[in-house]
Amino acid sequence: MTDTELLLDRLSAEGPEPSASPFWRFAAPLLGVFALCTLGIAATLDGAFDPVERYGVMPLTAKWGFAFALVFLSASALWVLGRPARPSASVTIGMAIPFIFVAAFLALEFLQTGPVVRGATWRTCLLAMAVMSPIGFAGAIFAARWLAPTNLRRTGLSAGLFGGGVAMIAYSPYCPELGMGYMTVFYCLPILAMAALGWLLGPRLLRW
Amino acid sequence: MDQQANTLGDPLDRLMAAARGGNSAAYRRFLAEAAQRIRARLSRKMGADSELEDLVQESLIAIHEKRHTLDPGRPVAPWMFAIANYKLIDHWRKRGRNIVDLDTDADMAIGSESFAATDIEALLEKLPEAQAAAIRMTHIEGLTNREAGERTGVGVSAMKLRVHRGMLRLKDIADEDRLND
Structure with a gap:
């Protein structure tokens, strides 16, 4: 009996069904880093939702709308990219949709008032994004590694977008800034930087 | 409809469906059928490589370990x-070499990372037939x-030139594909 035949015997003895639910094994690390980032920010900063009392729900709705959409789309992309031979171009392109909305609102703001980029809390915002994005990214990488991604750069990019989106969701309730220019510079650019890092690191971190 | 027809017609699909239905012999x-097909596919891409069987086994282990990524x-x-x-x-990445071995003076100038992560057969289809044939004969x-020159009726220098030009073109195509990814 050849080595390959022995291997076939061993593998077939383990059976055709995986031991755990595929979806929950994938979702658990994503939900875990989501909880970690949210609780981490809550333990560090005071005044969650104070900006809502001062400025109403619209600023937070815009930030959360963008970030939740990005997290959902990037998690979906990770799921699809982790399944070999599944077409992934549309889910990859789909992750650009939230950014298109931001660009449209930014253009509107530019025409009406000029871009509102400045904000007193930009340092806290950048720090929160810099600390929380890698945590979310790590969770996404962990989740993706359990699947079988064959396009590692694209998967790394999706993980980076997920990490940035999670960080934004966690910090947004504390953010009193209102401008779309601010959102572009202090949220979108750090998220894109995290995505670029994921693109670069994907082949190293996701190899299986 | 086509997909369903293919699914019903392919023994691999029937065996996997039976296996997931609880038939461990299936x-x-x-796995045996998969091993056979993978061996045939990889031998076309690798040629007579001494590590072919190792790679077949690695693929089988990966298929088994990642079987949850196949949607029913x-x-x-x-x-x-x-x-x-x-x-x-x-x-190929682990071995630190190209999908195509760069072993002639004419094409040594092309960097070893040029064709990493690339399907060589797909690349060859983009070349003029003479260049693609030259690379297949000499590198695969x-x-x-x-010997390649005698088979096709051209001289050694002409064959070297075809290989060289083909390799340069392959590198360009691989670089373009990488930029487009």
Whole structure:
């Protein structure tokens, strides 16, 4: 009996069904880093939702709308990219949709008032994004590694977008800034930087 | 409809469906059939490589360990070959060499990373037939420039030139593909 035949015997003895639910094994690390980032920010900063009392729900709705959409789309992309031979171009392109909305609102703001980029809390915002994005990214990488991604750069990019989106969701309730220019510079650019890092690191971190 | 027809017609799909239905003997037969097909596919890409069987085994282990990524009802073969292809690319990366061996004076100037993560057959299809044939003969079948030249009726220098030009063009195509990814 050849080595390959022995291997076939061993593998077939383990059976055709995986031991755990595929979806929950994938979702658990994503939900875990989501909880970690949210609780981490809550333990560090005071005044969650104070900006809502001062400025109403619209600023937070815009930030959360963008970030939740990005997290959902990037998690979906990770799921699809982790399944070999599944077409992934549309889910990859789909992750650009939230950014298109931001660009449209930014253009509107530019025409009406000029871009509102400045904000007193930009340092806290950048720090929160810099600390929380890698945590979310790590969770996404962990989740993706359990699947079988064959396009590692694209998967790394999706993980980076997920990490940035999670960080934004966690910090947004504390953010009193209102401008779309601010959102572009202090949220979108750090998220894109995290995505670029994921693109670069994907082949190293996701190899299986 | 086509996909369903293919799914019903392919023994791999029937065996996997039976295996998931609780038939463990069907899973053994599925793995054996998968091994056979992967071996045939990889031998076309690798040629007579001494590590072919190792790579077949690596692919089988990956298919088994990642079997949860195959959605029920989807055709097995594309999923299986995508995994085998990924393992092949990883294999070349680990060995630190090209999908194509750069072993002649004419094409040594091309960097070793040029064709990493690339399907060489897909690339060759983009070349003029004469250049693609020259590279297949000299770098996949393992013929010398002289033997390849005799087979096609051209001189050694002409064969070297075809290989060289083909390799340069392949590098350009691989770079373009990488930029487009």
